[in-house]
Each structure stands twice: as structure tokens, then as C-alpha cells.
Amino acid sequence: MEEESITAMNQQQRSHLLHASSRFSPPLGLKFSYGTAGFRADASLLESTVFRMGILAALRSVQTGSTIGLMITASHNKESDNGVKVADPSGGMLSQSWEPFADALSNAPDAQSLVQLIEFFVRKESISLDGVCKAEVLLGRDTRSSGVSLLEAAKEGIASIMGAKATDMGVVTTPQLHWMVRAKNKGIEASEYNYYEQLLTSFRCLLDYIPEGNKSKNAGGKVAVDGADGVGGQKLEKLTSKLNNLTINVRNCGDGVLNEGVGADYVQKEKVVPRGFGPADAGIRCVSLDGDADRLVYFCVSSNSNNIELVDGDKILSLFALYLKEQLGLLVGPQNEKSNSSYQPHLGVVQTAYANGASTDYLKKLGLEVVLTPTGVKYLHEKAAEYDIGIYFEANGHGTILFSDSFLSWLETRNKDLSSTSKGSDQHKATVRLLATSKLINQAVGDALSGFLLVEAILQHMGWTFQKWIELYHDLPSKQLKVKVADRTAISTANAETVVVNPVGLQEAIDSEIAKYSHGRCFVRPSGTEDVVRVYAEASTQEAADNLAHSVVKLVDQYLGASNS
Structure with missing residues (x-):
């Protein structure tokens, strides 16, 4: 009985929950599912879901004894949509183990069912709701007008x-809120002002440590x-x-319709200039953020059309990897080789099968360790965390760099030692640059603002023109298609979704098609949300990539009895 009294919800709490929940009835006939991006839907349908995610965030805070974040945004979706996602104590995404509870909460048909579900969950998780619990949730929202009322639902x-x-942290970017949660739980001041100060201080530090020979080369300049x-x-x-040393011209800053x-999503998918850009911008570095600023892509505008040359997340990742490899080489020598240091930091690059094959080949030629994970930020982030320095970026422009606590501790000690014995040496400079990079990049989540500043600092460090970065390697032509199927669970994959396990024989048939094309590569994977199989193909020419993709679509249709393609 004593154990039950510790973990059970008391009557006052139960009555309080029932009363509050009765005012937020879920829309009839809809089923919500918590994905990588949390919940998203037309904003008019989300009030009860956001209210319930407020409950979940508070429970998560009680369980972990930490501050939790709740962000109201639909990122790159159209303006009439909105959404909600939860940030865990690390500033990262909600623990996968809580996602089924999020689904169940959002779909509970009425207040009574909701409270019963919560009672069951808190008993199972040994969460004490005795009316004196301490919990804190940081709230943020993007610029959508619907965010005002949804924020109130979250507060309730x-x-x-x-x-x-x-x-309430106000109108913030999604990465800012994640950064604030991470900072708060590390005992660091967690205001928007502190966020800017950390970025600016780190950026200026990197500029101060640009190699002398590169300080006058293509430094700074104009960015649109x-x-x-x-x-x-x-x-x-x-x-x-x-x-x-940087002139920034920000356009599309609220005078038009969001997204x-x-x-970034529009530019990366359509490969044309966004509104407000055109041939007059030829020769200027151009950057596109997404609606809540957790993605960025660069692009170069054609002088005689609306077409662009895209610099996507793969190429941003490659720039970061090249720079970090250089700094580690200065600090301790090449990986897997003897050096003056007994400690050899482990640098790893994490991609999905959607990464362009040319980027993977480039990274491997640099001697870097490249591993693949299934599609989804949660898998990339988890794998990157296994390294001393782990880098991940999706082609869509979402990604970051993770530095392990043990590596940062070692780096701090190394910096103190070198400051007293070898200040100004290449080793010391590399140490300072790595520490500044760890503070400039947002380690909680992909962040367009911090990523943008790091790209700009590295280009100045290298003394590179924008064109030199563009020509780092040339993407292989690719094609993506999807096939509607009766049941997506009929297909299963392995090896980070690159190999079909079931149905038997499909992978062998795909391999036979791939063999017909120079630089051919193709994989298929089931969608996580709809009865669709996605097909990705690469080859040495666009025509070959298109043909390979279409031939594999026919194979999927043949083996899975697709309804149409």
C-alpha cells in the first residue's frame, strides 16, 4: 500500500485533470501519430492535441526531474498548418519510448479515457502525482497566428x-527552444540573449583564428x-x-506568406530561386532557411534564368568534415596514426542512404569513417552521439555536430596546457577552434542560424570562394519515385534500409537492374506514415537514373502487387 500511495495519482489531481480535459475534446474521426516532427495538421484540429502534449511534457519533467521543452510549429508546412513537438532534457527529441504514450494521449476519445490512460501510465512509470510535484516546461512558438491560441492550450x-x-519563451526558432532546454538543464543561463551571445562570441573567436595567409582571401563579403x-x-x-566582416541581406522576412x-524545403526540392531572388543575385552566396529555422541550404543563382546550383546538406556536411579533420590533424595528428598525444579522438560521419553517392565517396576518400543509419533524425543523432565528434546532415539541410563530454573535457585540459607552454602554436590554435566550434554549433538539434555562421566562418578560414565549395565534388544525378501499395509492411529492409529482406527475390531483381548502369545505385523502403514504397536511384546521367528508378518501380509493383504507381 505504501508503494501505491507513492506512485498513484491522488484524488485532487485526478479531479483537476478531469475538469481541465473536459474543455478540450479531440476532433472526431481523426487519428494522430507522433512522428520525427511531432504532430502536424491543420491548425484548427490541434487544440486538444497541444493541450495533451502540455500534460505529457509536464509528466516527462516530473519523471526526469529536468526542464522539458514544448515547441508549437509546423516548420516548412503551409501557414494554415501547425504542430507541436517535445524537447527532452538534452535538448534533443522526445525519447522514442514515450512516443506510443504521445499517440495514445492524442487519440483518447474523451476526458474520462484520457485520465484513465494517464493513471495507468504514471503507475507503470512510477511517476508520483501527489499535488506537490515540481516540473517546468519551456514553451515556444513560431510566427503562425494560430500559435497564440495553441500556446494557451499548452499552458492549460x-x-x-x-x-x-x-x-513562455515567446516567438523563437525551434532550435532556439531546444538550445534553451539544453542550457537550462546544464545550469547555463537560457534566454534568447544568451543564445545570441554564445553564437556571436564563438563566431568572432573563429574569425580571430583564421590562418594569416587566408585573412585577405575572399573573406566575408555579401550573403543574401x-x-x-x-x-x-x-x-x-x-x-x-x-x-x-559579413554583409547579410535578409529577404522574405515576414512580408509574404510563410513557406x-x-x-529551404522549396529550394531544395524544386531547385529554383525562391521569391525575391533572381538573375541580379548571380555571383552572390545565397542561403535559404526553412519556416522554423532548423534547416538551411545554400544556392547559386543563374545569371540568365531562375535555375540554381544547389549546395545541400550533403555538401555542408562535407565542408564541416573537412574542417574538423584538419583541426584534429593539427591537434593530435591523423586518426589511427601515432602522434605526440596518447589520446586519439574518434571522428565519425553519419548519413542515410539518401545521401548522394558522390558525397559519400568524397568523405571516404578523405579517410573519414562514414556510417549509414535508417532514415530519420532520431537515428542519425543517436549514432553521431557515439563518437568524440559526430557529424550528421540530411540532404534537406537539417543536421549538426555532436561533441562528447569526455572529448570536450580533454580539450579544455589540453587548451590550458598549451596556453601555458605553446600559446600560438598550431596545436593551440586548433584547440581553440574546436572549442569555439562546439559552442557555435547547436548540439541539441539542427539549427539554420548556427549552421550558417559556422559555414561562413569555415569558408573564411579556408580562404575559399563560394564556387570552390560548390566544386568540392559533383553530385550524381538521382531520381525519387513512390509506389502506392496495399500494405507497406509487406516490405522489410536491413543494413540501414539499403537491402530488401522481404519479399524474397526483390533485392536480387533490383541488383540485376543496378548492374546495367554506370555508377548505378538504388534502394527501396516503406514509408513510415502511408502505404507507399519509396524508390531512390542514382546513375552517371539523369536519363540513366530516371530509367533505373522506373524499372525498379515496376519490380516493386510486380513483387508487392501495387495498386498503382
Whole structure:
């Protein structure tokens, strides 16, 4: 009985939850599912879901004894949509073990069912709801007008757990909120001002340590930024006057429709200029953020058309990997070779099968360790965390760099030692650069603002023109198609989704098709949300990639009895 009294919900808490929940009925006939991006739907359908995620965030805070984040955004979706996602104590995404509970909460048909579900869950997880619990949830929202009422629903959800506190951080980028959660749980001041100060201090430090021979080469210059008419452009404008040696022209900063003909998702998929850009921008570095500023891509505008040359997440990853390999080489010598240091930091690059084969070949030729994971940020982030320095970026422009606590501790000690014995040496400079990079990049989640500043710092460090970066390697032509099927679970894969296990014989048939093409590569994978099989193909020419993709679509249709393609 004593154990039950510790973990059970008391009557006052139960009544409080029932009363609050009765005001937020879920829409009829809809089923919600918590994915990598949390919940997303038309904003008018989300009030009850956001209220319930407020409850979940508060419970997660009670269980972990940490501050949790709740962000109201639909990222690159159209303006009429909205969404909600939860940030865990690390600043990363909600633990996968809580995703089924999120699904169940959002789909509970009424207040009574909801409270029964919560009672069962808190008993199972040994979460004490005795009316005196301490919990804190940081709230943020993007620029969508629907975010105002949804924020209030989230606050009511949090308040329905007695003792839980909601702290409104205002209109922020998604990465800013994740950074604030991570900072708060590390005992660091977690305001938006602190976020900017950390970025600016780290960026200036990297500029101070540019090699002497590169300081006058192609340094700084003009950058045109597409803000997607979202929160990212507004936040970047706050930094423009404080950035050394860089002239930033922010466009699409709220005067148009969010994500409509603008933004990283649009530019990366359509490969055309966003609204507000054109031939007059030829020769200028151009950057596109997405609606909530957790993705970025660069592009170069054609002088006589609206076409662009895209610099996507694969090439951003390659730039970061090249730079970090150089700094580690200065600090301790090449990996897997003897050096003056007994400690050899482990640098790893994490990609999915969607990464262009040319980028993977380039990284391997640099001597870097490249591993593949299944599609999804949660898999990439988890794998990257296994390294001293782990880099991941998806082609869509979402990614980051993770530095292990043990490596950063070693780096701090090394910096102190070198400051007293070899200040100004290449080793010391590399140490300072690595520490500054770890503070500039947002280790909680992909962050367009911090990623943008790191790209700019590295280009200046290398003394590179934009064109030199573009020509680092040339992407293989690719084609993506999808096939509607009766049951997507009829196909299963292995080896990071690159090999079909079932149905038997399909992989062998795909291999036979691949063998017909120079630089051929193709894989198929089931969608995570709909009865669709996705097909990705690469080859030495666009015609060959198209033909390979279409031939594999026919194989999928043959083996799975697709309804249409």
C-alpha cells in the first residue's frame, strides 16, 4: 500500500485533470501519430492535441526531474498548418519510448479515457502525482497566428498537472527552444540573449583564428538570405549588425506568406530561386532557411534564368568534415596514426542512404569513417552521439555536430596546457577552434542560424570562394519515385534500409537492374506514415537514373502487387 500511495495519482489531481480535459475534446474521426516532427495538421484540429502534449511534457519533467521543452510549429508546412513537438532534457527529441504514450494521449476519445490512460501510465512509470510535484516546461512558438491560441492550450495542459510551471519563451526558432532546454538543464543561463551571445562570441573567436595567409582571401563579403517569411529571418536580422566582416541581406522576412514559394524545403526540392531572388543575385552566396529555422541550404543563382546550383546538406556536411579533420590533424595528428598525444579522438560521419553517392565517396576518400543509419533524425543523432565528434546532415539541410563530454573535457585540459607552454602554436590554435566550434554549433538539434555562421566562418578560414565549395565534388544525378501499395509492411529492409529482406527475390531483381548502369545505385523502403514504397536511384546521367528508378518501380509493383504507381 505504501508503494501505491507513492506512485498513484491522488484524488485532487485526478479531479483537476478531469475538469481541465473536459474543455478540450479531440476532433472526431481523426487519428494522430507522433512522428520525427511531432504532430502536424491543420491548425484548427490541434487544440486538444497541444493541450495533451502540455500534460505529457509536464509528466516527462516530473519523471526526469529536468526542464522539458514544448515547441508549437509546423516548420516548412503551409501557414494554415501547425504542430507541436517535445524537447527532452538534452535538448534533443522526445525519447522514442514515450512516443506510443504521445499517440495514445492524442487519440483518447474523451476526458474520462484520457485520465484513465494517464493513471495507468504514471503507475507503470512510477511517476508520483501527489499535488506537490515540481516540473517546468519551456514553451515556444513560431510566427503562425494560430500559435497564440495553441500556446494557451499548452499552458492549460501543463497547469493540469498540479505543481507544474509553464515558462513562455515567446516567438523563437525551434532550435532556439531546444538550445534553451539544453542550457537550462546544464545550469547555463537560457534566454534568447544568451543564445545570441554564445553564437556571436564563438563566431568572432573563429574569425580571430583564421590562418594569416587566408585573412585577405575572399573573406566575408555579401550573403543574401531567404528567411522563408518565418521566424528565422526575423531572428537573423537581430544579428546582422553584430557580425564581423559579413554583409547579410535578409529577404522574405515576414512580408509574404510563410513557406509559399520560399524556404529551404522549396529550394531544395524544386531547385529554383525562391521569391525575391533572381538573375541580379548571380555571383552572390545565397542561403535559404526553412519556416522554423532548423534547416538551411545554400544556392547559386543563374545569371540568365531562375535555375540554381544547389549546395545541400550533403555538401555542408562535407565542408564541416573537412574542417574538423584538419583541426584534429593539427591537434593530435591523423586518426589511427601515432602522434605526440596518447589520446586519439574518434571522428565519425553519419548519413542515410539518401545521401548522394558522390558525397559519400568524397568523405571516404578523405579517410573519414562514414556510417549509414535508417532514415530519420532520431537515428542519425543517436549514432553521431557515439563518437568524440559526430557529424550528421540530411540532404534537406537539417543536421549538426555532436561533441562528447569526455572529448570536450580533454580539450579544455589540453587548451590550458598549451596556453601555458605553446600559446600560438598550431596545436593551440586548433584547440581553440574546436572549442569555439562546439559552442557555435547547436548540439541539441539542427539549427539554420548556427549552421550558417559556422559555414561562413569555415569558408573564411579556408580562404575559399563560394564556387570552390560548390566544386568540392559533383553530385550524381538521382531520381525519387513512390509506389502506392496495399500494405507497406509487406516490405522489410536491413543494413540501414539499403537491402530488401522481404519479399524474397526483390533485392536480387533490383541488383540485376543496378548492374546495367554506370555508377548505378538504388534502394527501396516503406514509408513510415502511408502505404507507399519509396524508390531512390542514382546513375552517371539523369536519363540513366530516371530509367533505373522506373524499372525498379515496376519490380516493386510486380513483387508487392501495387495498386498503382
